[in-house]
Amino acid sequence: MIELLNVNKKYEDQHALDHLSLTINDGELFVLVGPSGSGKTTLLKTINRLVIPTSGQIKIDGKDVADMNLQQLRRQIGYVLQTGALFPNMTVAENASVQLDNLKWPVEKRHARIAELMTAVGLDPEQFLDRMPSELSGGEAQRVGIVRALACKPRLVLMDEPFSALDPVSRRQLQQIVINLHRDLDSTIVFVTHDMHEALRLADRIAVVHDGKLQQIGTPTEILSEPANAFVSNFFADEQQTDQLLGQVLASGFGRPVKPGEPGTKMVKGQSIFEWATALQQSQIDQVIVADQVLTDHDLIDYLASLEMEGDSH
Structure with missing residues (x-):
């Protein structure tokens, strides 16, 4: 668990963080969102002490990070930057295994771990491990950056607007990779973005x-349906109008409990009804599983009809 307790960061007369407190639970995909200059990246960097707060405490599992050995602290935290930030004179394999080299992992174990993660992010190890960063696209380089961050099996991963420079197709592919990795790995992810749709798609909270x-902490559904103030409401206004999420469908009473072993495409509450429709179109099964609930093609039709009726009533 990560706790920020009354954290304040001041630059001359300007507050980058203004006595901010929040808690991030173990295993969450926790997204920090806000406009440029809001303080979200500063907040992220206080966790691994790239930024030292003016006052307040940051605790990981009850231990104040200010009292921890800096090298040991950062070794247990994966960090993904806005660009892949790969070393240009090192191969993909060498870049991906930097942390494992520092930790003196045996060569065979190191290779097996990197190959496993390369496969998980959609890069064939045989094709990519010997390439140089200059031979990679932006999306490929960022995937290698994710592999490097996850290589030493950190319990905590920080991601600072990692997809902001990518084209929409690569961005969407990498968002899905993060969703899949979070589902499969026992890690807490803290993800910074200024993209409302990205936040809604990825976040547990x-x-x-x-x-x-x-301004507010909540699930995607809570943020959209119960904004705490005018800023939150305005910030997510376009998403409220155009991108209904599966969490909202469930909150509206659609779906039923999943039965043991029941088939269905697995999705998350932060995905949109448009992704739901695409999943149904691409699958031979006419239902998806979200958390512990089943949503069928009939639920989709009924939900869209309810939106139309709601629109007609206004």
């Missing part, structure tokens, strides 16, 4: 930050 102050 979202923290909205503005002018260094915490």
Whole structure:
């Protein structure tokens, strides 16, 4: 568990973080969202002490990070930057295994771990491990950056707007990779973005930050259906109008409990009804599983009809 307790960061007369407190639970995919300059990246960097707060405490599993050995702290935290930030004179394999080299992992074990993760992010190890960064696309380089961050099996991964420079197709592919990796790995992920749709798609919970102050914490459904103030409502206004999420469908009473062993495409609450429709179109099974609930093609039709009726009533 990560706790930020009354954290304040001041640059001259400007508050980057203004006495901010929040808790991130073990195993969460926790998204920090807000406009540029809101303080979300500063907040992220206080966790691994790239930024030292002016006052307040940051604790990981009850231990103040200020009292921890800096090298040991950062070795247990994966970190993905806005670009892949790969070393240009090192191969993909060498870049991906930097942390494992530092930890003196045996060569065979190191290779097996990197190959496993390369496969998980959709890069064939035989094709990519010997390439140089200059031979990679932006999306491929960012996938290698994710592999490097996860290589030493950290319990905590920090991701600082990692897909902001990518084209929409690569961005969407990498978002799905993060969703899949989070589902399969026992790690907490703290993800920074200024993209509302990205936040809604990825997050178990979202923290909205503005002018260094915490505006609201909640699930995607809670943020959209119960905004805490006018800023949150306006920030997510376009998403409320155009991108209904599966969490909202469940909250509206659609779906039924899943039965043991029941088939269905697995999805998450932060995915949209458009992704739901695509999943149904691409699958031979006419239902999806979200958390512990089943949504069928009939639920989709009925939900869209309810939106139309709601629109007609206004």
